[in-house]
Amino acid sequence: MRVCAAPPFAVDAPRVKQTRWRAHDLLRLERLAIAEDEPCWVREAFARAPFAVVRRAEAAAGFVAAGVRGATRSQRFGTWINDQDIESCVSPESLSDVEPLAERAAWPAFVALAALQRAFAGSGLNTFVWGPTGSAGFELATRVPTISASSDLDILIRMPDRCEWATVAALSDLLAQVAQRAGTRIDAQLETPSGGVALAELAAGKSRVLARANDGARLVADPWQPS
Structure with a gap:
C-alpha cells in the first residue's frame, strides 16, 4: 500500500496467524474505524464501496491487515480492520x-x-x-x-x-x-x-x-x- 495507518494495537503485541481471511480477499465492512493519519479521500471511497482488500501483514488478535482502494491508482491506504466490523468476505x-x-x-x-x-x-x-x-x-x-x-x-x-x-x-x-x-x-x-x-x-x-x-x-x- 502507498500509505499505511499506525496499528491500533501495541507494537509488542503478539501477532497471530490469520487463517479465516487470506490475502486478496475482499471484506465487506459494517464500519471503517477512522485512522488519525488517513488521507482525505478514504471516507468518500468507503462510502462508494464499503470494502477493504486483505493485505499481507501480521496483525494482533482481533485485527486483520487490509487496504482501502480509492478512485485512482495512487489512492491506496493500508489500515487495520477490527474483526467485529467485518460483514462478509468475497474470495x-x-x-x-x-x-x-x-x-x-x-x-x-x-x-x-x-x-x-x-x-x-x-x-x-x-x-x-x-x-x-x-x-x-x-x-x-x-x-x-x-x-x-x-x-x-x-x-x-x-x-x-x-x-x-x-x-x-x-x-x-x-x-x-x-x-x-x-x-x-x-x-x-x-x-x-x-x-x-x-x-x-x-x-x-x-x-x-x-x-x-x-x-x-x-x-x-x-x-x-x-x-
Missing part, C-alpha cells in the same frame, strides 16, 4: 464466473477474463482454483466501476501442492495467448505455502523467486517449502 475464486455489468464487458480486462474462463475450461488446467484480483476483482465484487481501458487483468491461482515446471510453463503460455488476443496484460500470482509468487518468475526457471508472505518478502528456491 477471488468466488469471482471467477461472475460476469461484469453488460455495459462494462467490452473493457479489455473483462474480455481477457471471459476468454480465460473459456480457456481454463477447455484445457487440462481446469483443476486449478483461481480468480480475479486487483481492479477487475474489486469491480466484480462491488459492482462499482473500477477498471479502465488500460487496466491489466490480475489473477490469483492457488497452488498449495508442488507443481511440475512443465505445468507452470503451460499456464504461463496459456495466459500469454489469452492476453495477446484480448489486447491487455494478465498478471498472475501463485499462492504457495511460502506466499505469493509471480507466475512469470517461476516460469522463467529462476533459481530463486520472490515469495511474499505476511511476515515479509524473501527469495526462496522452493516455494512449496513453507517459510
Whole structure:
C-alpha cells in the first residue's frame, strides 16, 4: 500500500496467524474505524464501496491487515480492520464466473477474463482454483466501476501442492495467448505455502523467486517449502 495507518494495537503485541481471511480477499465492512493519519479521500471511497482488500501483514488478535482502494491508482491506504466490523468476505475464486455489468464487458480486462474462463475450461488446467484480483476483482465484487481501458487483468491461482515446471510453463503460455488476443496484460500470482509468487518468475526457471508472505518478502528456491 502507498500509505499505511499506525496499528491500533501495541507494537509488542503478539501477532497471530490469520487463517479465516487470506490475502486478496475482499471484506465487506459494517464500519471503517477512522485512522488519525488517513488521507482525505478514504471516507468518500468507503462510502462508494464499503470494502477493504486483505493485505499481507501480521496483525494482533482481533485485527486483520487490509487496504482501502480509492478512485485512482495512487489512492491506496493500508489500515487495520477490527474483526467485529467485518460483514462478509468475497474470495477471488468466488469471482471467477461472475460476469461484469453488460455495459462494462467490452473493457479489455473483462474480455481477457471471459476468454480465460473459456480457456481454463477447455484445457487440462481446469483443476486449478483461481480468480480475479486487483481492479477487475474489486469491480466484480462491488459492482462499482473500477477498471479502465488500460487496466491489466490480475489473477490469483492457488497452488498449495508442488507443481511440475512443465505445468507452470503451460499456464504461463496459456495466459500469454489469452492476453495477446484480448489486447491487455494478465498478471498472475501463485499462492504457495511460502506466499505469493509471480507466475512469470517461476516460469522463467529462476533459481530463486520472490515469495511474499505476511511476515515479509524473501527469495526462496522452493516455494512449496513453507517459510
